[in-house]
Structures are given as structure tokens and as C-alpha cells.
Amino acid sequence: MTKPEHDYRDGDVIYLENDSGGQAYEVVKGKVEISRAGDKGKSILAVVRPGEAFGGRNSTANGLRASTARAVGRTLIKAISEPASAAAAVFEVPAQAVEKNVLPKKGFFRWLLGKEDGGAHPGRIEIMVAALAGEVREVAGDQTDHLVAALGNRKRVRVRRLNKVPAMDLGDRTSPTAAIPREKLLSAAVIARQWLAQSGADLLIWGExxxxxxxxxxxxxxxxxxGEDKPGLFGLAATLILPANFGPELAEILLAVSLAAVVTQNEKKLVGLNEQRAESLAAIMPIIKHLPPGLTTRERSAVKMCFGNVLAGEAARRNSLDLYQMAAQTYRAALEGISHNASPFDWAIAHKHLGSVLQALGERTNDKETLNAAAAAFGEALKVLTKGDNPGEWATTQNRLGLTFYKLDLIAGDTERIKLALTAFQSALQVFTRSETPQLWAEALNNFAQAAQVLGEQLRNPEVLEKAANACRSALEVRKKEKQPLLWAATQNNLGSALFLLGKLKKDLIPLRESAEAFGKAYDFYKAYGAEKMAATAKKNLSHVERLLEKHSPNERPDESEKMD
Known part of the structure; x- marks a missing residue:
């Protein structure tokens, strides 16, 4: 005999928490929200979809419902017998979990977090899509489903829906394009990373x-x-804006952006991830040239902005001048559709990204014009970004501006540029700390040391050179040989240069001996690592120091003609 079906409108209650009864149901059409009252208000436990069941005796405590079931949109359900409900899997918190105030059974959380098939594969990228927020829940739910279907499961990539509605406070915003307060984004990241840790996933896509x-x-x-400020890095505020029910072309762009946003140190995952990134970039190149018609100006700019990040990240991995140039062109195109007045933060971040790729190009080509353009872009970003409101973005921009000025001084020998570089690095160090941002702190210290060496030598100022050496020593507190051997060796080489200049200027054997020790460590590592060019430079620098030490005697001063490479 066919079980009767029941029709509900959006928000209609199917049963309430603490109602009597144990009837199980199956969703025929629409969705059912399962929730439970708590100290902090309603907690949404699950959203049940067509073909899935809920309710049943297992979800009751002493014959009373342990949760509330409510229709989401126009919903059709049918009553089912307990054996059928068991076969269909009843998605609800077991009553014993409510009674004992303990976590629900592991199986429920596996479903809630999308772990239906046993968890993450060691070499596969796992992407989770959280239920999108929206005033009209049915629309938001449909678009969440569309996201998951559009991404699909690809080679070495699995996409899952997070069967949990995120309660992320985005603050009071006048429009969806308004900047989300920094503290709200940081709180959202904490929540998201808890979910990702529980599910073993690599990336969460969320939005509204x-x-x-x-x-x-x-x-x-x-x-x-x-931990580093890499070109094309996706910040927490980076937003891809797409039309509802977007087509397959934009789905390919979404995949490329998602892969670019993943951060992992897992070597097994990195191999497949970088292959997928390269394939995905090749697939969207022709799409970007001819974006689907009908996109708004804001949507086009957001797509181009994210595509610029994809290009910049790939350029850094391949050390490709062509990709850096494409990234710069793409960021400039994105900026054409971003209003400084309407979206100042987005405008500033676009200039920061543009400056980063121009800086990379200028450093690799020694092109003064490109480096000046990079400095100008960073300057535009810093007209909006402030230490108080945007400390991370402000400090990383200051650090990159310092590197740009440092490179310009090396090309043109402009003392004013090196002073500007030192000021920028010191500004960055007002935000970066060893405890909270150790890698960025060590990078800024090492950069400061390089610039201070140049100024100290130009001014023949031992105090400035001592500051350079001390900055290197501080950076080495973070850059350990065991964990970051290349950065450790580069900083040892930098320390050796600062101590050499200091010892030569002060006619002092102690810093010269310390210089020889630092160069020796760098040389030994580069030689063992097979970095022949860097090993040759370190060996040549070491030989300069050793010649000074050999010539030195109590009655003899170091030869000031010796110079570092």
C-alpha cells in the first residue's frame, strides 16, 4: 500500500522538538531542515534532500522528538516504515546523544561533513562547498547544489557538499561588495579550518x-x-563573483581558481595539484579571452582579478616571465571595472597584486621602468591600506615596496632609494612578529639586513652594519637549517657579508672570523645541495675573508680593497 504524501510550504513545521512520536519520513521534493534548540539559539544539524529520510525511533528520547523538522521551500514528504527508513539512512542526531550531552555517533558526523566514502585520499585534493547563505533559503540551497555539480569530481580532485549551514557573521554591510571586517574574516577562517580538519579536506568554498x-x-x-607573501596569494577577502546557474565555461574558471587557492605542504598532494593547476590554466586561457556574454562589469572584474591570481601563482612556480606579464595585463584589466570610491579595499588589493608581479618582472629583467611602475602600484595600494585597519596587507605591501626600492638602488646606485627601502622594511616590522608571523618577520629582517649593508657601506657607518648583522642573527632564529635549508643558507651568506663589511671597516678580526664561519656554512650547504652557482659565490666570498685574515697581524690592517660579490 502506498504511503500518503504530505505537502508543506516554506517554514512549515513537520514536527517539533519534544513532540511525541517516532514516525520516519522520506523527502520526495524540496528540503527539510533538522534543528535543535540550544543555549545560543537554534542549531541547524542537517538539511535533508529528496531520497533521504529523517525521523524514526532512533531519533527519540523516551518517545519524544530530539529535534525539530521544518520545510525549506515547497516540500513534499511521505511517511515510511521503520525498516525502509533504516535502509534509507535517517539523518538525525540520535536521541542518546541529546540525553547524555555527548557528541553524536561518528557516522552522523561523517555525513554532516561530507565523508560518505571513508575520508580523504592521501594524494587527492579535497574541496568542500559550504551551504551558501541567502535570504531565500531554497535559492541558496539550489545554487549550492549547482556549485557542487559544476565543479564535479575530477582527476585527483574530489568535491563534496558540506551538509551544514555556516553561521559566519559578516558584520553590518550596506552591500555584498562592501569589505568584510578583518576580525569577521579571521573568525570565519577559524570556523572553516575546524570543519576542514574534521573532514580532512584542503579547501572550503563559502559565500552568499x-x-x-x-x-x-x-x-x-x-x-x-x-607563511609567505607569494605572488597571486588568495587572501581571505578574495571574492569570485559569478551569475546564478553559471555555465560550463565559468565552471572551469571556478575550478582553476579553487585549485590556485589551495595551500598544502603535502608532497603527494602537491605533485597532483600542480599538474591539475597547469591543465586547468590551459583550459581556461581561451575562455578568459571570450568571457560569456551577460556578465556584469563587477562580475567581469572579479573573474579577471581571480584569474590574475591564478596566473601570478603559476608564474612564480614556473619562474615564467610570460605568465608574469599576462598577470600584470590581467590585473590592469580588472582594475578598469573596480571603483576606488565604491570598493576601495578591492581597488587597493588589485594594485598590491599588480605591484607584486611588476616587481617580479623588474627583478628578473633589471628593468628600471618596470620597477618604478611596481613602486607606484604599491604606493596606490598604501593610500587605502592602513596599519590599523589592514595590518597584514599593509605590512606585506611595505615589505614589497622596500624590495622594489632596494633593487632600484642596486641598478642606479641611488642612496635615497636605499633609505626608502629601509623605512619600508622597518614599517613592515611594526606588524610582523616572531610569535604570530615568524616567516614574514624573518623575511623582513633579512631584507632589512641586505639594505642596511648597502647603506652602511655607502656611508662607512659601522653602527648600520652592526644592525644588519643583528637582523640576520634574528632571522636565523626562525630560519633553521633542518626546516628551511635554502633560506637558512641565504641568510648565512647575508650575515657573512654584513660581518665582512663591518670587520673591514673597523679593522676588527672578530667579525671577520665570524664572517668566514657564516660563509663556510653557506658554502658547505650549497655544495652538498648541488647548487653550483651559489656555492661558487659563497666560496669566492669566503676566499676574500680568508685573504684578509691571512694578511692580518697585530701590526697590519685588513686590506680594504677586498670586496664581496
Whole structure:
């Protein structure tokens, strides 16, 4: 005999928490939200979809319902017998979990977090899509389903829906394009990384579908944090804006952006990830040239901005001048559709990204014009970014501006440029700390040391050279040989140069001997590592120091003609 079906409108209650009864149901059409009251208000436990079941005797405590079931949109359900419900899997918190105030059974959480098939594969990238927020829940749910289907499961990539509605506070914003407060983004990242850790996933895609439900605002949170300020790095605020029900071309762009946003140190995953990144970039190149018609100016700019990040990240991995140039062109194109007045933060971040790729190009080509353009882009970004409101973005921009001025001084020998570089590095160090941002702190210290050496030698100032040496020593507290051998060796080489200049200027054997020790460590590592060019430079620098030490006697001063390479 066919079981009767029941029709519900959006928000209608199917049963309430503490109601009597143990009838199980199956969703025929629409969705059912399962929730439970708590100290902090309603907690959404699950969203049940067509073909899935809920309720049943297992979800009751002493014959009373352990949760509330409510229709989401126009919903059709049918009553089912307990054996059928068991076969269909009843997605609800077991009553004993409520009674004992303990976590629900592991199986429930595996479903809730999308771990239906036994968890993460060691070499596969796992992407989770959180239920999108939106005033119209049915629209948001449909667009979440569309996201998952559009991404699909690819080679070495699995996409899962997070069967949990995120409760991320985005603050009071006048429009979806308004900047989300920094503290809200950081809180969202904490929540997201807890979910990712529980599910073993690498990336969470989350966002919103504001009324009238025509546009998706998508953001990306990787499971791991990036300790360095790399070109194309996706910040927590980076947003890909797509039209609702977007087509396959934009789905390919979404995949490329998602892969670029992943941060992982897992070598097995990196091999497959970088292959997928390269393939995905090749696939979207022709799409970007001819974006689907109908996109708004804001959507086009957001797509180009994210594509610029994809290009910049790939350029850094391949050390490709062509890709850096394409990234610069793409960022400039994105800026054409971003208003400084309407979206100042996005405008500033676009200039920061543009400056980063121009800096990379200028450093590799020794092109003064490109480096000046990079400095100008960073300057534009710093007109908006402030130490108080955007400390991370402000400090990383200051650090890159310092590197740009340092390179310009090396090309032109401009003392004023090196002073500007030192000021920028000192500004960055007002934000970076060893405890909270150790890698960025060590990088800024090493950069400061390089610039201070140049100024100290130009001014023949031992105090400046001592500051350079001390900055290197501090950086080495973080850059350990065991964990970061290349950075450790580079900093040892930098320390050797600072001590050599100091010893030569002060006619002092102690810093010269310390210089020889630092150069020796760098040389030994580079030789063992097979870095022949760097080993040759370190050996040549070591020989300069050794010649000074050999010539030196109590009645003899070091030869000031010796210079570092």
C-alpha cells in the first residue's frame, strides 16, 4: 500500500522538538531542515534532500522528538516504515546523544561533513562547498547544489557538499561588495579550518546569494595557512563573483581558481595539484579571452582579478616571465571595472597584486621602468591600506615596496632609494612578529639586513652594519637549517657579508672570523645541495675573508680593497 504524501510550504513545521512520536519520513521534493534548540539559539544539524529520510525511533528520547523538522521551500514528504527508513539512512542526531550531552555517533558526523566514502585520499585534493547563505533559503540551497555539480569530481580532485549551514557573521554591510571586517574574516577562517580538519579536506568554498538571488559571491579558505607573501596569494577577502546557474565555461574558471587557492605542504598532494593547476590554466586561457556574454562589469572584474591570481601563482612556480606579464595585463584589466570610491579595499588589493608581479618582472629583467611602475602600484595600494585597519596587507605591501626600492638602488646606485627601502622594511616590522608571523618577520629582517649593508657601506657607518648583522642573527632564529635549508643558507651568506663589511671597516678580526664561519656554512650547504652557482659565490666570498685574515697581524690592517660579490 502506498504511503500518503504530505505537502508543506516554506517554514512549515513537520514536527517539533519534544513532540511525541517516532514516525520516519522520506523527502520526495524540496528540503527539510533538522534543528535543535540550544543555549545560543537554534542549531541547524542537517538539511535533508529528496531520497533521504529523517525521523524514526532512533531519533527519540523516551518517545519524544530530539529535534525539530521544518520545510525549506515547497516540500513534499511521505511517511515510511521503520525498516525502509533504516535502509534509507535517517539523518538525525540520535536521541542518546541529546540525553547524555555527548557528541553524536561518528557516522552522523561523517555525513554532516561530507565523508560518505571513508575520508580523504592521501594524494587527492579535497574541496568542500559550504551551504551558501541567502535570504531565500531554497535559492541558496539550489545554487549550492549547482556549485557542487559544476565543479564535479575530477582527476585527483574530489568535491563534496558540506551538509551544514555556516553561521559566519559578516558584520553590518550596506552591500555584498562592501569589505568584510578583518576580525569577521579571521573568525570565519577559524570556523572553516575546524570543519576542514574534521573532514580532512584542503579547501572550503563559502559565500552568499543575496537577494534577488541572481549573483553568487564566493570566497576561499584553505586548510593550511601560507607563511609567505607569494605572488597571486588568495587572501581571505578574495571574492569570485559569478551569475546564478553559471555555465560550463565559468565552471572551469571556478575550478582553476579553487585549485590556485589551495595551500598544502603535502608532497603527494602537491605533485597532483600542480599538474591539475597547469591543465586547468590551459583550459581556461581561451575562455578568459571570450568571457560569456551577460556578465556584469563587477562580475567581469572579479573573474579577471581571480584569474590574475591564478596566473601570478603559476608564474612564480614556473619562474615564467610570460605568465608574469599576462598577470600584470590581467590585473590592469580588472582594475578598469573596480571603483576606488565604491570598493576601495578591492581597488587597493588589485594594485598590491599588480605591484607584486611588476616587481617580479623588474627583478628578473633589471628593468628600471618596470620597477618604478611596481613602486607606484604599491604606493596606490598604501593610500587605502592602513596599519590599523589592514595590518597584514599593509605590512606585506611595505615589505614589497622596500624590495622594489632596494633593487632600484642596486641598478642606479641611488642612496635615497636605499633609505626608502629601509623605512619600508622597518614599517613592515611594526606588524610582523616572531610569535604570530615568524616567516614574514624573518623575511623582513633579512631584507632589512641586505639594505642596511648597502647603506652602511655607502656611508662607512659601522653602527648600520652592526644592525644588519643583528637582523640576520634574528632571522636565523626562525630560519633553521633542518626546516628551511635554502633560506637558512641565504641568510648565512647575508650575515657573512654584513660581518665582512663591518670587520673591514673597523679593522676588527672578530667579525671577520665570524664572517668566514657564516660563509663556510653557506658554502658547505650549497655544495652538498648541488647548487653550483651559489656555492661558487659563497666560496669566492669566503676566499676574500680568508685573504684578509691571512694578511692580518697585530701590526697590519685588513686590506680594504677586498670586496664581496
Amino acid at each position: 546569494v543575496p537577494e534577488p538571488g541572481m549573483t553568487l559571491y564566493l570566497r576561499f579558505i584553505p586548510a593550511e595557512t601560507e
